[in-house]
Amino acid sequence: MKISTETRELLLNLAESKKVYLEGNLIKVLEVDADDAEMQAYLEECKSRDSEARKKRLEVTRQVQEQNRELEASSKKMEVLNQDLQAALAESKVSEKMASEAKAEAERLRDEAVEDLDDMQKRTQFELMGYIVKVALGVILGVGLLTTMLYVYVLTVGMDAKIIESTWSNLFGILLTNSFSIIGTIMGVKYANEKN
Amino acid sequence: MIESILLVDDENLFHLVFEDACSLLDITLSLEAISSSDEADRLFKKWFHEGPEDEKPECVFVDLNIIGSSFDGIELIRKINSEYGNGVVIGIISSSSDNEEIEKAKAVGAQFWIIKSDDIEPRLQQFYDDYAGYRNGTGEFKIYR
Numbered sequence: 323m324k325i326s327t328e329t330r331e332l333l334l335n336l337a338e339s340k341k342v343y344l345e346g347n348l349i350k351v352l353e354v355d356a357d358d359a360e361m362q363a364y365l366e367e368c369k370s371r372d373s374e375a376r377k378k379r380l381e382v383t384r385q386v387q388e389q390n391r392e393l394e395a396s397s398k399k400m401e402v403l404n405q406d407l408q409a410a411l412a413e414s415k416v417s418e419k420m421a422s423e424a425k426a427e428a429e430r431l432r433d434e435a436v437e438d439l440d441d442m443q444k445r446t447q448f449e450l451m452g453y454i455v456k457v458a459l460g461v462i463l464g465v466g467l468l469t470t471m472l473y474v475y476v477l478t479v480g481m482d483a484k485i486i487e488s489t490w491s492n493l494f495g496i497l498l499t500n501s502f503s504i505i506g507t508i509m510g511v512k513y514a515n516e517k518n
Numbered sequence: 519m520i521e522s523i524l525l526v527d528d529e530n531l532f533h534l535v536f537e538d539a540c541s542l543l544d545i546t547l548s549l550e551a552i553s554s555s556d557e558a559d560r561l562f563k564k565w566f567h568e569g570p571e572d573e574k575p576e577c578v579f580v581d582l583n584i585i586g587s588s589f590d591g592i593e594l595i596r597k598i599n600s601e602y603g604n605g606v607v608i609g610i611i612s613s614s615s616d617n618e619e620i621e622k623a624k625a626v627g628a629q630f631w632i633i634k635s636d637d638i639e640p641r642l643q644q645f646y647d648d649y650a651g652y653r654n655g656t657g658e659f660k661i662y663r
Binding site: 347350351372373376377379380386387390 | 534535539541
């Protein structure tokens with residue numbers, strides 16, 4: 323593409339006074355006369371400036387591309403970390419729930435064990451009480467039987483029975499009273515055992 | 519010098535890189551960059567059915583995965599070669615070097631595969647050195663790594 327003399331002068335003046343040069347692919351299609359050294363120098367300057375500007379822009383664009391790639395990689399990493407974090411959070415919630423359930427189960431077992439221990443202690447106590455009551459009843463019945471036999475023997479052989487008579491009467495009253503007391507105790511013990 | 523180039527790539531920053539690299543290497547004076555394979559499809563359809571033929575680019579560089587488009591670069595190459603009269607030098611420019619994709623591109627008529635990187639100029643220069651072969655149909659498929 324050829325330019326007119328007026329345009330040539332304008333371009334050269336602009337370059338000289340304001341350092342404004344043509345740029346872009348336009349400078350590659352401009353044709354200048356072989357003997358026009360000034361315009362050829364001008365075009366060379368234009369090409370050189372354009373090339374430098376493009377190199378700079380290319381460098382900046384590459385840096386931006388690199389930053390974009392790094393940002394994208396960071397974003398992906400963040401996404402993965404976030405997913406891991408959420409998975410860990412979900413896992414911790416599950417673990418927390420399991421721990422809570424395990425704690426509740428342990429507490430339940432502890433309570434059961436305490437109750438069993440209590441029951442066992444009560445049972446042992448009641449068994450002991452029952453044994454004592456049975457022994458006491460046996461002793462009372464034995465004494466009553468022995469006294470009755472002694473009283474019958476005294477009556478049979480015709481010996482003085484006044485002492486044994488009052489003894490047997492008192493003893494019989496005591497036996498009846500204690501028997502009811504013992505029977506009441508036995509019933510109470512039996513009722514408590516059945517309830518537990 | 520290549521008469522005109524069309525770049526189809528969803529990455530706008532790469533448009534700038536490609537334009538500057540082409541300018542620095544003096545590969546072409548006319549470069550158009552678009553971001554969608556749908557837009558490229560529409561343009562080729564128009565050139566094929568309505569013309570004018572001289573608006574059609576001489577060489578087309580297509581990205582493999584064009585985000586936001588209805589189809590990828592390989593499908594675009596297939597359409598251009600089989601539906602819109604062929605007649606252009608066309609190939610893939612992508613950061614991928616997947617052999618399966620490369621074979622697919624070859625199968626639909628891609629003439630070259632340029633692997634994108636920060637240092638694109640040497641590959642573009644090699645491509646430009648081989649360009650005459652692609653233009654007259656004697657150049658074989660080549661991967662520029």
